[in-house]
Each structure stands twice: as structure tokens, then as C-alpha cells.
Amino acid sequence: MFGDGVYEVWRVVNGRLFEPERHLARLERGLRELRIDARDVANGDEIDRIAERLLTEDGLLEGEATLYLEVTRGAAPRTHQFPPAGTMPTVYAMANRFAPPEELRARGGAAITVPDIRWLRCDIKTIQLLPNVFAKEAAAERGAIEALMVRDGVVTEGSHANVLAVFGDVIRTHPLDHLILPGITRAVVIEIARELDIRVDETAFTEEELRRADEIFLAGTTSDVMPIVRVNDRPVGAGVPGPVTKRLFDAFRAHIDRSCAAVHTSP
Numbered sequence: 523m524f525g526d527g528v529y530e531v532w533r534v535v536n537g538r539l540f541e542p543e544r545h546l547a548r549l550e551r552g553l554r555e556l557r558i559d560a561r562d563v564a565n566g567d568e569i570d571r572i573a574e575r576l577l578t579e580d581g582l583l584e585g586e587a588t589l590y591l592e593v594t595r596g597a598a599p600r601t602h603q604f605p606p607a608g609t610m611p612t613v614y615a616m617a618n619r620f621a622p623p624e625e626l627r628a629r630g631g632a633a634i635t636v637p638d639i640r641w642l643r644c645d646i647k648t649i650q651l652l653p654n655v656f657a658k659e660a661a662a663e664r665g666a667i668e669a670l671m672v673r674d675g676v677v678t679e680g681s682h683a684n685v686l687a688v689f690g691d692v693i694r695t696h697p698l699d700h701l702i703l704p705g706i707t708r709a710v711v712i713e714i715a716r717e718l719d720i721r722v723d724e725t726a727f728t729e730e731e732l733r734r735a736d737e738i739f740l741a742g743t744t745s746d747v748m749p750i751v752r753v754n755d756r757p758v759g760a761g762v763p764g765p766v767t768k769r770l771f772d773a774f775r776a777h778i779d780r781s782c783a784a785v786h787t788s789p
């Protein structure tokens with residue numbers, strides 16, 4: 523109740539979780555910030571066990587899937603404050619087949635901008651996502667795949683992905699602070715860009731600057747690197763996926779395939 527919990531979504535390829543430690547670290551941090559003690563379940567061994575069982579029973583040990591795990595404050599009489607000490611957190615998990623949106627990636631998607639009306643702890647991956655739901659719905663109603671949120675004139679992130687933009691030979695994105703989710707994909711993409719000698723500047727850009735971006739792309743667990751080719755019905759750059767975005771996607775995909783390549787074996 524009350525959106526009082528945190529969640530994680532892992533990409534799974536051939537039964538292997540992508541970047542398991544980074545997702546676990548973000549989950550542990552979120553639980554600490556919310557003061558939910560779920561060490562019995564939110565630890566690497568237990569998550570591996572849950573993943574193993576779900577992926578096996580759901581027939582998802584081959585190909586692409588996602589693993590969703592949510593930890594909420596637990597079952598207790600409904601009061602607004604925390605329940606009595608010792609209340610067991612509730613854990614829910616599911617695994618689903620996933621098909622990466624390759625056709626969309628080839629042509630790129632549209633985005634709109636919306637006011638960022640969220641609270642001031644967007645760095646915690648809480649299940650309290652109504653502003654994101656409304657933002658994504660507004661995008662869908664206008665035939666767009668994402669809503670880019672704008673706070674005080676500055677672009678923060680999308681409803682379900684981080685946003686990066688190419689200006690000349692530099693990629694810019696909002697810095698890690700309380701206004702955005704520290705996306706795992708964002709972190710990996712920045713590392714890959716730097717390996718490719720592409721400059722990354724974690725300095726936010728305004729909505730006005732966004733209009734002059736040469737390329738814009740999303741970074742997220744189910745988006746990978748996704749080109750945005752129109753914003754508010756205006757073309758971005760040439761209006762087609764740009765070369766930096768394509769290069770980063772190719773390198774990112776190769777990285778996923780490499781890190782999830784080992785053949786899956788049951789413990």
C-alpha cells in the first residue's frame with residue numbers, strides 16, 4: 523500500500539541475469555533508503571535462487587526474458603506509518619518472455635516532453651510510479667514511445683528510461699542526483715562510450731537545448747539504446763537514427779551477448 527516499496531527489473535539472456543551486481547546494489551540501496559529490512563531475500567544468493575526457479579519453471583532459460591522483483595513493507599494493519607518492527611516484507615517476483623524492439627530501433631521512435639511532477643527522491647526505484655504512468659500514457663496517446671520529463675526547464679529523464687543527447691562530438695545526460703534514477707543501462711552505456719573515445723558530459727540540458735540536439739536516445743533495461751527521432755513532432759537532427767546512437771547500440775548489444783554468453787547450468 524501507499525507505493526511503499528521498491529522494485530528491480532533485470533534483463534535475462536539465456537538464463538543469465540545481465541549486470542546482476544549493479545541491480546542488486548541499487549535494490550539494497552533503495553531498501554536502505556526506505557528503511558525496509560529485507561536482507562533475507564534481497565541478497566545475491568536468494569535472488570539467484572528465485573531467478574533460477576522462475577526461469578526454469580517458466581521455460582525461459584533460452585532466449586530473452588526479464589525478471590521483475592518487488593519488495594514492499596509487508597502485511598500489517600493499515601496505518602500510514604511503518605508497521606510494527608519485525609513485520610516481514612512482502613516479496614513478489616515474475617519472469618516474462620521479452621522480445622527486444624528491433625523494428626522500432628531501426629526506424630527510431632517519437633517522444634514528447636511533459637512536466638516532471640514527481641517527488642524529489644527519483645533516485646530510489648520505488649513502485650510509486652503514477653507520474654510516470656501518466657507521462658507514458660500521454661506519450662502513447664500522441665503516438666510516441668516515451669515522455670521526456672522537464673523540471674525547471676531542464677530535461678531529467680524519460681518515464682521508464684534515462685535520456686542522453688548528442689551535441690556535436692559530446693554526449694550529454696543529466697548527472698546522477700535525486701532527480702533521476704541511476705539507470706544501469708545509462709551507466710553501462712557511458713562506460714562503453716568512453717571506451718570508444720566518445721566524450722560524455724554528465725551535465726543536464728534544457729528543453730530548449732534539446733531542440734538543437736543532433737541525436738537523442740533512451741537508455742533502459744527494456745529499451746537498450748533506443749533512438750528518438752522526433753520530439754513534439756519536430757525531427758531530431760536528420761530525423762533518422764544517428765551514427766553515434768547506432769554505434770553505441772551495436773557495442774552495447776555485443777556487451778550484453780558477451781556477458782550473458784556462458785552456457786546456463788543448474789546449480
Ligand SMILES: Cc1ncc(COP(=O)(O)O)c(C=O)c1O
Binds near residue numbers: 679
Ligand atoms: C524512471 C526511470 N529512469 C530510468 C530507467 C532506466 O534504468 P535501467 O537502465 O536500470 O533499466 C528506468 C527503468 O525502469 C526508469 O523507470
